[in-house]
Amino acid sequence: MSWxxxxxxxxxxxxxxxxxxxxxxxxxxxxxxIRTNENSKSMFMDIELxxxxxxxxxxxxxxxxxxxxxxxxxxxxxxxxxxxxNQPKTKDKGEWFKLASQFYFFGYANKTHTGYLQYWIINVxxxxxxxxxxxxxKYLRQNPPPAMANFYAIPFxxxxxxxxxxxxxxxxx
Numbered sequence: 777m778s779w780x781x782x783x784x785x786x787x788x789x790x791x792x793x794x795x796x797x798x799x800x801x802x803x804x805x806x807x808x809x810i811r812t813n814e815n816s817k818s819m820f821m822d823i824e825l826x827x828x829x830x831x832x833x834x835x836x837x838x839x840x841x842x843x844x845x846x847x848x849x850x851x852x853x854x855x856x857x858x859x860x861x862n863q864p865k866t867k868d869k870g871e872w873f874k875l876a877s878q879f880y881f882f883g884y885a886n887k888t889h890t891g892y893l894q895y896w897i898i899n900v901x902x903x904x905x906x907x908x909x910x911x912x913x914k915y916l917r918q919n920p921p922p923a924m925a926n927f928y929a930i931p932f933x934x935x936x937x938x939x940x941x942x943x944x945x946x947x948x949x
Contacts, residue, residue: 784889788845791891792881796831799897799942800839805832826875842877842900851884851893855929860916863924870925875900879941896932897942906939 793806807830809818821827821840829841844857859870880903883895907930915928 784847784885785843785845787889788883788885788892789843791885792829792843792845792883795881795892795895795897795944800831800833802834803831804834806830807832824874825877826871827877829881839879840877841879841881841897842871842875843881845883845885845892848885848887848893853929854933855915855931856882856896856898856935858928858930860926860928864918864926865924870927872928892944895942895944896940898939899941902939903935906936 789808796806797803807818808828809816809822818827818830826842827840828843830838831841832838846857858872860872862868862870877900880898880900881895882898883892885891886893912928912930915930916926917929918926
């Protein structure tokens with residue numbers, strides 16, 4: 777992912793925090809990894825376990841999330857994208873192999889990048905169980921150069937509803 781895209785995703789975090797506040801009650805803290813501290817525990821959790829965010833509740837319990845925001849220009853795809861290999865030639869494993877977060881926030885930003893046109897909070901365990909044993913190779917795509925990663929682009933309409941903890945499909949929030 778380019779720094780430009782990473783900067784864009786990070787600019788959307790306040791909107792994601794508002795969504796979390798509306799979806800989950802009793803939030804005490806929302807903590808994300810900081811990419812400037814490459815030796816931190818949170819950076820390890822991001823790179824090795826696909827955990828971008830930890831929400832801690834007032835009772836001390838917590839949940840973990842991976843987050844992905846795509847620009848409004850990609851909304852017409854209506855697909856959940858799931859990175860397979862960072863580098864297919866060397867078999868450098870992507871989030872397909874590493875994702876250990878409990879939930880996955882996936883959304884399409886609005887045109888002004890002030891909110892979301894659509895978002896889904898996906899239960900990762902239910903997603904894994906749904907995909908297990910299915911032939912999803914027909915959804916495997918390759919990013920155009922200079923990007924190297926390949927990814928699954930799975931249409932949202934093939935998923936069972938139990939995969940979603942929450943979904944929002946209005947024009948804007």
